[in-house]
Amino acid sequence: MAKKSIKVRAKAKNDVITVKALITHIMETGLRKDKKTGKVIPAHFIQSVDCEHNGKAAMNAEWGPAISKNPYLSFKVAGKSGDTIKLTWTDNKGNSDSLEAKAK
Amino acid sequence: MQRRHFLKNTMVTGAAVLAASSGLLVPGQVFAAxxxxxxxxxxxxxxxxxxxxxxxxxxxxxxxxxxxxxxxxxxxxxxxxxxxxxxxxxxxxxxxxxxxxxxxxxxxxxxxxxxxxxxxxxxxxxxxxxxxxxxxxxxxxxxxxxxxxxxxxx
Structure with missing residues (x-):
């Protein structure tokens, strides 16, 4: 994937990093129909988001299709400014993308 | 017949090895699928x-x-x-x-x-x-x- 699909903001305050992430993804449920053709639009959604903090697994999210389009995710992990946060997502079609960011 | 068997077997093991190694490459995969x-x-x-x-x-x-x-x-x-x-x-x-x-x-x-x-x-x-x-x-x-x-x- 050429274009980065993830935006991450990580801010450290009082030894806690607040990570906010936005992922660009259509998150199709597989239930909607195309209005013109009447055909069901196949499901296409993110199934898993992994987050690493300084190379260690900090959080893993298992998602169903009921997460909104262009998902937003925020969580908090103990750490300090300068730590690396890495986010990786994988969808049901096997596509994936990842991004590394430094906590500010 | 023998050859066929051999090919099939190598393919299966090959796939298994691939799956294992790709699993190792993604550290996040320690969590459940x-x-x-x-x-x-x-x-x-x-x-x-x-x-x-x-x-x-x-x-x-x-x-x-x-x-x-x-x-x-x-x-x-x-x-x-x-x-x-x-x-x-x-x-x-x-x-x-x-x-x-x-x-x-x-x-x-x-x-x-x-x-x-x-x-x-x-x-x-x-x-x-x-x-x-x-x-x-x-x-x-x-x-x-x-x-x-x-x-x-x-």
């Missing part, structure tokens, strides 16, 4: 059994759900879940009346706080149930969200 049964379950007990292995959880006031009481657009409902329970291993979000109630499960590593914020889709007015796993036990809390325009099946 996508839980298809839980996410396709059509009712709340089914979803809970699939996600946390039990269909009952103790109600707790130590779990806080922040969600709008009325959501104008069911396709985007902001939900924040936090808990003061110690050592929360996972947070599961369920929307009671969605076609497939299980929305997401967040597995927390050490050092990650019991705090999750995301946006979810809701088919119609229903309760959002949050389940936290703490010390091998499951605790839940719920809040109703009124949806004026459904977000599933548009």
């Amino acid at each position: 996508w839980n298809k049964d839980a996410f396709t379950a059509k009712d709340v007990p089914g979803a809970m059994k699939g996600a946390i292995g039990s269909d009952s959880a103790e109600t707790s006031d130590k779990i806080k759900i922040k969600a709008p009481p009325i959501a104008e657009n069911g396709a985007v409902v902001p939900v924040t879940i936090s808990s003061t329970l110690g050592d929360v291993k996972s947070i599961t979000i369920i929307s009671e009346k969605n076609g497939t109630p299980l929305i997401a499960k967040f597995n927390m590593g050490a050092g990650t706080e019991a705090y999750i914020s995301t946006r979810i889709k809701m088919g119609k007015t229903s309760n959002i149930i949050a389940i936290c796993e703490s010390g091998g036990k499951f605790y839940k809390a719920q809040q109703e969200v009124k949806v004026t325009i459904g977000g599933c099946g548009g």
Whole structure:
């Protein structure tokens, strides 16, 4: 994937990093129909988001299709400014993308 | 016949090795693979059994759900879940009346706080149930969200 699909903001305050992430993804449920053709639009959604903090697994999210389009995710992990946060997502079609960011 | 067997065998082992090595390359994969049964379950007990292995959880006031009481657009409902329970291993979000109630499960590593914020889709007015796993036990809390325009099946 050429274009980065993830935006991450990580801010450290009082030894806690607040990570906010936005992922660009259509998150199709597989239930909607195309209005013109009447055909069901196949499901296409993110199934898993992994987050690493300084190379260690900090959080893993298992998602169903009921997460909104262009998902937003925020969580908090103990750490300090300068730590690396890495986010990786994988969808049901096997596509994936990842991004590394430094906590500010 | 012999040759055929040989080829087939090497292919199978080859695939297995590939799978194993690709698993090693992704450190995040230590957590469970996508839980298809839980996410396709059509009712709340089914979803809970699939996600946390039990269909009952103790109600707790130590779990806080922040969600709008009325959501104008069911396709985007902001939900924040936090808990003061110690050592929360996972947070599961369920929307009671969605076609497939299980929305997401967040597995927390050490050092990650019991705090999750995301946006979810809701088919119609229903309760959002949050389940936290703490010390091998499951605790839940719920809040109703009124949806004026459904977000599933548009």
